[in-house]
Structures are given as C-alpha cells and as structure tokens.
Amino acid sequence: MITRSLSALLRPLALVAVTATLSACASAPTQYYTLAASDPANVQGTARYGVNLHDVTIPDVVYKPQLMVRSSTDSSAVAPLNGSRWAGSLQDEIQKTLSANLVSRLGAINVQGLAGSEQKLPVWLIQTTFHRFDMILNKAAVIDVTWRINPVRMGTQSARVCQTRIQVQAGSGVDSLVQSQSQALALLSDVIAGAIDGRTQVRANDGAQIQSLGCHSG
Known part of the structure; x- marks a missing residue:
C-alpha cells in the first residue's frame, strides 16, 4: 500500500522532469548563417559591362x-546541424555571394x-556547377567547381570552361567553418574575375589551397 502510494506520488514529478527537459531542448535557439560577400562593392561610375551569374548547381x-x-576529411558521412541553418536557400546564398564579389572586383x-x-x-x-561543397567541422571548407564564362557582345573575347578546387582551413566551431566557406567563395570569385579581366589577383592566405584542374575554350 505504501509502495503504491509512493509510486503514485512520484509519477507526476517524473512527468514534470520530462516536460522540463523537452522544453529546454525546444527552447535552444537556432542560429542562422549567411555567406556574405568578402568585401563591399566600391566602384563608382559607368560600368563597362555587366555580369550575369545565371546558373548555380550544387550537390543534392x-x-x-x-x-x-x-x-573528417576522409569521411563519406554527412550529417545535418539542426541548430544551424542557412538564412536563405544555399543555392541563393552562393549565387548572391559570387555575384556581389564579382561586381566588386570587376x-x-x-x-541578372x-x-x-x-x-x-x-x-x-x-555558370557554376559545384561538385563538392564540403564543410569539415573544426578542419576545413572545400569546394570543387566547374565554371563557364561566356561573353555576349564582347568583341573578340571567347568563352572558357574551367574546374577549380579550393580548400580553406577552419578553426573550431561553426562560425569559423562558415567564414572559411565564405573565404573559399571569395577565392573562387578572384579566379573567375582574373579569367575575365586578366588583372584581378588571387588573394590566397597561408591557410588556403587553390588547384586548377584544367581549362579549355568553348
């Protein structure tokens, strides 16, 4: 009789504890991230040409x-960080970032x-097709991209197709990882801008690796 009464007394307390635990999990704030352009556009006056980043493809x-x-670098497993989300669709984030970078550099x-x-x-x-858009926690951001530039009403300029792989070291935490991925896109912007104007310099730091996997005209 005493045992049954004690069990009946503890049951509401256990329910309160479970409810409190679930409430704590539910109230954990979600962090939203954006791939900001590496620097603001600061060129004024009449533009010589326009850029139209009209197609961005990313892995499903x-x-x-x-x-x-x-x-890890050699891991084939990809896991979601449910408390960390993109502010917009990842495809739009990449497109807006690359466009803003190119406008600034050129x-x-x-x-568009x-x-x-x-x-x-x-x-x-x-056009850009991302074969890899890897975020390796506490280690690095890696992108592998085939990109095409096609001139319209540009005289003797010719189209070009290239593939570039970029890796940027990341510190600990999600903030550092997103920043490294943003830096990787900035370096890709430098590479594409350099192919367009022949003057833009790639600004790689000690923690970045840029590898050209080939280019051809057409």
Missing part, C-alpha cells in the same frame, strides 16, 4: 536548410533578371 546532399557537415553591374540591360550592355554570362 547539401541542398538542405541545415548546415551539412563532415566529421567594376561591373549585376544584370534585367533583360533590357542585357540587350544593350556587353555581358559576361557565368
């Missing part, structure tokens, strides 16, 4: 609201979606 495995991370204007401007202004059409 990372096309999620959550940040998808690997635990002194161009972004004419502006059909009227494209009919009058020389334009570089740019």
